[in-house]
Amino acid sequence: MNIKQNEMVRKMARELVKNEVMPYDKEMDQTSEFPWHVMKEIAKYGAFGLTEDPAYGGAGLDSYAEAIFTEEMAYGSSSVAITLDAHYLASHIFAKYASKELKDRLMPQITAGECIGCFALTEPSAGSDAAGIQSTAHLDGDEWVINGQKAWITNYSVSGFYLLAVLTDKSKGTRGISVIMVEKGNPGLKFGHKEDKMGIRGSNTGEIYMNNCRVPKGNLIGELGKGFKYCMEVLDVGRHLIGAMSVGVIRRCIDESVKYANERKAFGQSIGKFQAISFKIADMKIAEETTAALTEKICALRENKQPFSVPAACLKAYGGQRAVWAADSAIQIHGGNGYSKEFVPERLLRDAKILEIGEGTTEIQKMIIGNSTLSMK
Known part of the structure; x- marks a missing residue:
């Protein structure tokens, strides 16, 4: 733990919350609109690549810094904090397991806040039971063909990249689950109902549909069956x-x-x-x-x-x-x-x-x- 460095992170985060986050939290709650202007200001501070490799534009900080920054964001707005939380989950898995080709192409955009991340696990019949997912993917030549539905997904319609947990082999149970990346704009990726939530109303939560969604074979994240x-x-x-x-x-x-x-x-x-x-x-x-x-x-x-x-x-x-x-x-x-x-x-x-x-x-x-x-x- 770098104490001096993390003290600087906390000081920076508190200034950011005071000036750019707290003044807009009530408005987010009232309108239920995603705060793009707030996210753009946060991105200027390197928040979207806080712990990522400096070679890709990240800050290269540790998990202490990540926890401190998340705490401070939550002090000002849980909507902002949960948005960053969802992004961090996706970016961590992508940075750790994606191919070098994918990382070279997307990580600079991810760390700059130009490509918000989304990790899509939950489905209508698979919430707490993560092993119960029904969405599938099969190979057709050099492409994955993905079908299914995701529910209660944070950053569902504002993300630039989606990590989807899908069944690539139904016969193997949890060992048949893999993670495949889909980019926004894919014609087989559609957005459904936006949730009208009790709280964290400034965060973007809703349904994702995959209808014969085709992506290159190389969009598999990590190893097959390790999802x-x-x-x-x-x-x-x-x-x-x-x-x-x-x-x-x-x-x-x-x-x-x-x-x-x-x-x-x-x-x-x-x-x-x-x-x-x-x-x-x-x-x-x-x-x-x-x-x-x-x-x-x-x-x-x-x-x-x-x-x-x-x-x-x-x-x-x-x-x-x-x-x-x-x-x-x-x-x-x-x-x-x-x-x-x-x-x-x-x-x-x-x-x-x-x-x-x-x-x-x-x-x-x-x-x-x-x-x-x-x-x-």
Whole structure:
């Protein structure tokens, strides 16, 4: 960990959030429009290639920097943070497993923010059950022919490249899943229903249809039949980043609550002087510190190439629940005003709920944790 470097990343990210992200979050929520102008400003800071190879225009930073940047974005806007999270998942797998030819052609655009990434795993009948995907791909000469449907896909219609998890051999179960890259503009790739979501409304979420979608044979990412492994790998990273988002959301809940508790007067004094309020804020701070500590632990595991599936599941389960609780507590501290859209907490609660669902529900995380713990000798 480069402490000085990461302090600079945090300082830069906070300035970016203050000036280019927070001022537009309410508008994103109200309009449900993708904030292209915000993304263009973020791209100027190298955010889309934060950890990627400098040879391709990336910043070459570590997972600490990635977690810090994600946390700070979530403080200002969960819509922006989840958009970057989805991009990072796709760009990580692409940078690690794509052919040199594909990387030479696309990575400079990806790191510049000109080609947003999308990792498409979820289907109408395969959400938490990642092994249940039904979309298929078969070779026809030198081309893959892809058919199927993806659902609840982040960045579904704003991406420049799509990594699709598909069945290339139905007889092999999870060992028959592969990942194939499709670029935007392919005539066989169509966009369906855009989700009208409860929260993170500035993020772009919807359905993708593949109808005899043809791509070159070389668009296979990594090895044939290794797609399920790549999906599990990328979900671990996603759960880590969801944890980092949780830290940012909890910290925002604390700041909004402290400001209101110091300004609001009742019974002749600031409401923050009442133990009922101060204890809620104390519990929020405990949640922030514990979630941040586990986020940092996973950074260390990632940097040292150590397994982190179970810690990531712990972080995702705990951090998501604590973020939702913190937002609910912030509403309670604000009283009636907390129920109003004129104040921030109600938006924080609607945004935070996705942290208990995306990248595997809290229940799925507990299954992972429980099964792993019970199998220990």
